[in-house]
Amino acid sequence: MSNPLPNIIKIAIVGPESTGKSTMSAYLAKHYHTVWVPEFARQYCEKLTSPCTYQDEVNMFYGQLDLEEKMLPQASKILICDTTFITIKIWSDHLFGKTPPEVLDELPRHTYDFYLLLDIDMPWVDDPLRDFPTLRSHFMQLWHKELQALNARYVVISGLEQQRYDKAVAAVDNFLSKTG
Template sequence: MNKLIKKIAIVGPESTGKSTMSQLLANHYRVSWVPEYARYYCENLTGPYTLQDEVNMYYGQVALEDAILTVSEKDFIICDTTFVTVKIWSDEMLGETPQLVLDALPARPYDLYLLMDIDLPWQDDPLRDFPDKREYFMGVWHTELKALNARYEVIGGLGDLRFEHAVRAVDAFLSES
């Protein structure tokens, strides 16, 4: 894995445009992006997920990320979410987080997080659970990112304005690197 490649993570509560933003930014900068492994994993679940499922999602997300880092020829990659999501969902849904995830949080940092704001309208999706808890989860994201001492920017706005805000944040980060 090439540690010289910077990782920019697109994170936030459900239905805030993370996947769309990840793809738009990757296309804009002509860099690789890491899809959200949990989406693929959860599409195939036949019952309620367990702590082992969360561990599996952690390993899947990390494996995808490592694979992209291995083949990337650019200075940075875009990550559609991170395994911080595993911590948030484990805590919320199962009341605990697997220790390997807790251990990995400080050991596998991201260089910049773009925290997508909840100013977009909710979009129904069979894999989304909490349309009424978006403010709560936005607060959880702030708490988790601060606990990691992470560099992050909140990205808001509708349509092209949201994308422009994200590009401005990435450009500012890249100009300092």
């Protein structure tokens, strides 16, 4: 699915667990006076009463797409996306050894204009939905690999607190200045 509102620039905030994606998404949305798409998987997993299944990954894929589609018309020039369904690919590969075919089919078609890959230099924060504090480097490498496979334009954002936010704004401003 391509962007039905071509004048809206889609910026994805991605990275391993506990890197501040939701907080960064909210910050950037406020800074740029727009809306942000929350991570559907978080809402979905909070309701699960048993471990996540392969079908749950498929459900989260469709849920993320639907949520993004619903939020897109509310955006003001920029839509900030708290993660993307690349996360479904990474988690499915890790947990089940395969990716749902619908995810693989959609990856090259459902693009984002720019990605901020949040670094793992933030302290780990425990959360019932976070599982792999010792695998953050592994997942960071996977994010690089997946973004490179898509030829995605991305920047790694590191630092703590305001420094991290300032770097993100500078990266987005730089990207926007080059897109006209």
